[in-house]
Amino acid sequence: MTALAEAPTPLAKSFGGPILTVENVTLAFGGITALADVSFEIREHEICAIIGPNGAGKSSMLNVINGFYNPQSGSITYKGVTRTRMRPHQAASQGIARTFQNIALFRGMTTLDNIMTGRLLKMRRGLFWQAIHWGPARAEELEHREFVEHVIDFLEIQSIRKTPVGTLPYGLQKRVELGRALAAEPDLLLLDEPMAGMNVEEKEDMCRFILDVNEEFGTTIALIEHDMGVVMDISDRVVVLDYGRKIADGTPAEVRGDQAVIDAYLGVVHETESTS
Amino acid sequence: MSSGLSEGDSFPKLLISNAALRAARPAMREKEFGIWQRWTWAEVLDEVRSLACGLAAAGLKRGDKLAIIGDNRPQFYWSMVAAQVIGAVPVPMYQDSIAEELAYVLAHSEARFAIVEDQEQVDKLFEIRRPQEKTGEAYIEKIFYKDSRGMRSYKQDSLLSIADLQAAGRAYDAENPEFFATEIAKGNGGDIAIILYTSGTTGKPKGVMLSFDNIIITARNSVEQDGLSDADDVVAYLPMAWVGDNVFSLGQCYVAGFCVSCPESTATVMLDIREIGPTYFFAPPRIFENILTQVMIRMEDASAIKRRMFKFFMGLARRVGPAILDGRPVAFLDRLGYAAGRVLVYGPLMNTLGFSRIRLAYTAGEAIGPDIFDFYRSLGMNLKQLYGMTEGAVFVTTQPDGEVKADTVGKPSPGVDIRIADSGEVIFRGPGVFREYYKNPQATAEVKTADGWYSTGDAGFFDDDGHLKIIDRAADVGRLNDGTLYAPKYLENKLKFFPHIQEAVAFGDRRDEAVVFINIDLEAVGSWAERLGITYGSYRELAAEPRVYDLIADEIAEVNRDLANDAQLAGSQIHRFLILHKELDADDGEMTRTRKVRRGFVADKYAVLVEALYSGADHAEIETEVTYEDGRKGAMKADLMIARAATTTAPAPATMKIAS
Numbered sequence: 022m023t024a025l026a027e028a029p030t031p032l033a034k035s036f037g038g039p040i041l042t043v044e045n046v047t048l049a050f051g052g053i054t055a056l057a058d059v060s061f062e063i064r065e066h067e068i069c070a071i072i073g074p075n076g077a078g079k080s081s082m083l084n085v086i087n088g089f090y091n092p093q094s095g096s097i098t099y100k101g102v103t104r105t106r107m108r109p110h111q112a113a114s115q116g117i118a119r120t121f122q123n124i125a126l127f128r129g130m131t132t133l134d135n136i137m138t139g140r141l142l143k144m145r146r147g148l149f150w151q152a153i154h155w156g157p158a159r160a161e162e163l164e165h166r167e168f169v170e171h172v173i174d175f176l177e178i179q180s181i182r183k184t185p186v187g188t189l190p191y192g193l194q195k196r197v198e199l200g201r202a203l204a205a206e207p208d209l210l211l212l213d214e215p216m217a218g219m220n221v222e223e224k225e226d227m228c229r230f231i232l233d234v235n236e237e238f239g240t241t242i243a244l245i246e247h248d249m250g251v252v253m254d255i256s257d258r259v260v261v262l263d264y265g266r267k268i269a270d271g272t273p274a275e276v277r278g279d280q281a282v283i284d285a286y287l288g289v290v291h292e293t294e295s296t297s
Numbered sequence: 298m299s300s301g302l303s304e305g306d307s308f309p310k311l312l313i314s315n316a317a318l319r320a321a322r323p324a325m326r327e328k329e330f331g332i333w334q335r336w337t338w339a340e341v342l343d344e345v346r347s348l349a350c351g352l353a354a355a356g357l358k359r360g361d362k363l364a365i366i367g368d369n370r371p372q373f374y375w376s377m378v379a380a381q382v383i384g385a386v387p388v389p390m391y392q393d394s395i396a397e398e399l400a401y402v403l404a405h406s407e408a409r410f411a412i413v414e415d416q417e418q419v420d421k422l423f424e425i426r427r428p429q430e431k432t433g434e435a436y437i438e439k440i441f442y443k444d445s446r447g448m449r450s451y452k453q454d455s456l457l458s459i460a461d462l463q464a465a466g467r468a469y470d471a472e473n474p475e476f477f478a479t480e481i482a483k484g485n486g487g488d489i490a491i492i493l494y495t496s497g498t499t500g501k502p503k504g505v506m507l508s509f510d511n512i513i514i515t516a517r518n519s520v521e522q523d524g525l526s527d528a529d530d531v532v533a534y535l536p537m538a539w540v541g542d543n544v545f546s547l548g549q550c551y552v553a554g555f556c557v558s559c560p561e562s563t564a565t566v567m568l569d570i571r572e573i574g575p576t577y578f579f580a581p582p583r584i585f586e587n588i589l590t591q592v593m594i595r596m597e598d599a600s601a602i603k604r605r606m607f608k609f610f611m612g613l614a615r616r617v618g619p620a621i622l623d624g625r626p627v628a629f630l631d632r633l634g635y636a637a638g639r640v641l642v643y644g645p646l647m648n649t650l651g652f653s654r655i656r657l658a659y660t661a662g663e664a665i666g667p668d669i670f671d672f673y674r675s676l677g678m679n680l681k682q683l684y685g686m687t688e689g690a691v692f693v694t695t696q697p698d699g700e701v702k703a704d705t706v707g708k709p710s711p712g713v714d715i716r717i718a719d720s721g722e723v724i725f726r727g728p729g730v731f732r733e734y735y736k737n738p739q740a741t742a743e744v745k746t747a748d749g750w751y752s753t754g755d756a757g758f759f760d761d762d763g764h765l766k767i768i769d770r771a772a773d774v775g776r777l778n779d780g781t782l783y784a785p786k787y788l789e790n791k792l793k794f795f796p797h798i799q800e801a802v803a804f805g806d807r808r809d810e811a812v813v814f815i816n817i818d819l820e821a822v823g824s825w826a827e828r829l830g831i832t833y834g835s836y837r838e839l840a841a842e843p844r845v846y847d848l849i850a851d852e853i854a855e856v857n858r859d860l861a862n863d864a865q866l867a868g869s870q871i872h873r874f875l876i877l878h879k880e881l882d883a884d885d886g887e888m889t890r891t892r893k894v895r896r897g898f899v900a901d902k903y904a905v906l907v908e909a910l911y912s913g914a915d916h917a918e919i920e921t922e923v924t925y926e927d928g929r930k931g932a933m934k935a936d937l938m939i940a941r942a943a944t945t946t947a948p949a950p951a952t953m954k955i956a957s
Binding site: 166167170171173174175177179180182229233236237 | 329330331332446447449450561562564565568
């Protein structure tokens with residue numbers, strides 16, 4: 022009999038070097054500065070939360086990372102390669118996948134087909150082969166379907182495999198969107214408010230999936246979230262933005278005690294507010 | 298097609314026989330990654346062999362108990378037989394039990410090893426084990442899991458995946474090639490095959506010990522009676538800890554050699570049934586009822602033409618369908634109409650439900666509503682009732698083909714003798730009567746005599762055709778203060794036959810009149826409310842809606858009219874009722890895991906409400922404790938309305954005969 026008195030305790034997580042480095046990024050739309058001189062790092066295998074009050078520039082930050090916006094100044098170093106401009110499809114082919122704040126699925130297509138679209142960048146056969154759907158294209162599709170089935174199994178959405186996503190409840194649509202991002206086998210997964218609008222049970226499920234993705238596949242995750250309980254529970258590190266500036270960066274415990282963060286959330290009278 | 302029945306007095310021996318008779322025929326299927334994976338009998342033998350050797354190598358000994366906790370998965374069925382190979386006893390447990398319930402069964406059964414599905418079950422076992430390790434009690438020594446998801450960081454050496462267990466088994470097998478055959482030869486029909494814990498409507502669960510003979514002889518009799526063969530297909534979707542699954546998916550499967558298919562997940566069962574198209578199907582009445590409710594709801598949303606066609610042909614089917622099924626004479630024109638209906642309505646409907654290939658279907662466990670029963674039979678499904686229990690390895694009575702009635706449970710199964718005691722209790726003896734309750738000789742002595750008669754605790758009688766009719770639990774049959782016979786379950790069942798009523802709990806023993814608690818069916822009443830434009834935000838709001846009270850009051854009045862026709866039961870009409878603010882739930886102890894209401898418990902918990910029903914008040918306040926799925930508790934406060942139901946005062950001159 023093994024004398025094991027301990028309950029299962031997760032091994033201490035080990036992180037690699039930085040997979041993504043954001044340096045002095047500034048992004049402005051006309052006269053409005055969305056991000057001002059923001060710098061931080063995301064290390065391999067970690068779950069990094071980006072938090073901040075409404076309009077702090079969180080979504081803009083994600084959009085800069087995956088190449089949807091190009092910053093006016095500053096640089097993004099991803100997997101050791103520094104670039105100032107990157108198109109979203111380049112980001113995707115380099116292993117950056119994301120989900121959206123407002124679900125962006127193909128509503129008329131089934132769960133299965135939606136997740137299959139996550140494999141598009143991995144498909145090598147051209148239009149000709151896809152059109153006749155025979156021989157190599159078929160073999161390729163089977164291979165991708167198998168991968169997608171693993172994603173479906175992982176996210177426990179077998180029962181809605183053939184259901185058009187437009188008819189699904191919100192929480193499940195969010196899960197399908199995560200599935201589509203996972204189908205791209207990302208190295209860096211960006212989640213824009215994965216738990217917005219969910220009830221407690223759906224949130225707990227989603228937390229478990231995020232932790233499992235991180236643990237099982239070693240995927241690095243950057244997420245934006247408003248639910249502080251969730252953020253403090255699952256993140257390894259938290260970056261806090263306020264009015265486009267980074268005001269804190271550290272472990273959940275460190276950030277929780279940070280005076281600047283408390284002020285930002287509880288609302289101290291800002292200079293910009295007092296002038297308006 | 299059929300290669301005949303298999304021979305052997307234990308499951309391992311039957312397995313060897315099957316692997317010889319039909320090596321290449323499918324024995325099991327499981328849908329995984331969107332595809333039906335299949336194992337032939339030869340492959341199953343190989344899997345069981347590696348599991349048995351692995352368990353032996355890990356230290357499981359003859360007489361030890363092996364806990365099995367999970368959904369219906371091939372690996373778990375194989376593990377049961379693997380344990381039996383080496384003389385250990387498998388103890389399947391309900392996978393949705395909370396840790397506290399599981400702890401009792403684990404400790405009582407003295408299980409040394411456990412084979413479980415996933416992280417959820419592993420966590421539960423560790424939660425149970427932690428305090429036991431400190432106090433030095435016996436605890437689960439080794440845990441084998443199927444699904445490695447989320448288990449990456451679990452590094453305990455008492456944990457191993459089933460795949461690793463099988464790899465170790467293959468190595469052990471290579472070193473001891475004689476081991477497997479020698480161990481199988483040591484077993485025989487008198488050995489204990491399995492211990493099944495009955496959820497029990499009262500007290501702690503009891504471990505029912507069934508021998509190989511109990512299960513295999515009963516299975517063989519029923520296979521012969523109903524002509525099952527290896528051409529049949531069965532979907533295993535009911536809990537493995539329930540006796541029925543053991544008799545259908547293991548007993549009958551190993552005797553007849555048919556293929557058992559395991560669903561992809563609990564949420565996909567209906568889809569999977571549709572894909573497999575089982576030929577032999579068992580479902581408790583509530584599942585048949587749910588399917589019918591679904592059909593009716595979907596028909597209400599269908600186009601006018603489809604609705605009219607459905608109504609017309611279902612009317613015809615109800616009139617002549619059962620007669621055609623039983624081979625009784627039917628007018629030519631009706632026969633022609635029924636044939637047209639088969640093409641236009643019945644066939645497509647059965648196909649949508651996955652029932653096209655069903656040759657034989659059984660239901661048991663509770664009384665089934667005559668409407669529900671007739672619906673399936675009129676569509677051409679040979680749905681029959683049986684009466685059985687864990688202590689009898691299921692088959693006690695069955696309805697023979699051509700003698701099917703909605704309100705009886707049929708004639709004694711082959712080899713079963715039945716008597717009705719003076720108290721009205723049903724007593725039987727037969728090949729399936731269990732050995733004893735594990736470590737509980739007192740409980741055994743209460744229900745089983747030395748010469749093998751088992752007291753079921755059910756009250757019933759034989760009708761004129763020799764069919765057994767069960768009316769209620771013998772202990773529950775009571776009398777109102779004026780001496781009128783009062784059978785609560787009889788009332789509850791009549792109420793539950795209405796699609797809007799999910800559960801009913803009746804009170805009346807030693808009272809002046811009968812009253813009931815009602816649980817509405819959220820889906821059916823919700824859909825009804827939607828059509829009337831009644832808005833509601835939750836179960837609780839819907840349950841408190843006055844128009845829902847009116848709906849239920851009408852249905853109770855109908856039951857009362859029905860009761861009034863029965864001289865014996867006319868006095869037990871329902872006078873007052875209330876709709877509960879929450880659904881009765883097994884997690885709160887209000888129901889058993891097999892979803893039977895624990896009336897005594899409910900009466901205690903809601904004593905305030907019962908008193909209010911008798912006090913004449915028009916509302917009552919209550920605060921109850923609820924247990925969430927993760928075991929946390931919370932409180933719920935409610936103010937419930939109490940309503941009066943119309944009773945029928947002038948009973949028609951009735952003639953009711955009770956044969957005995």
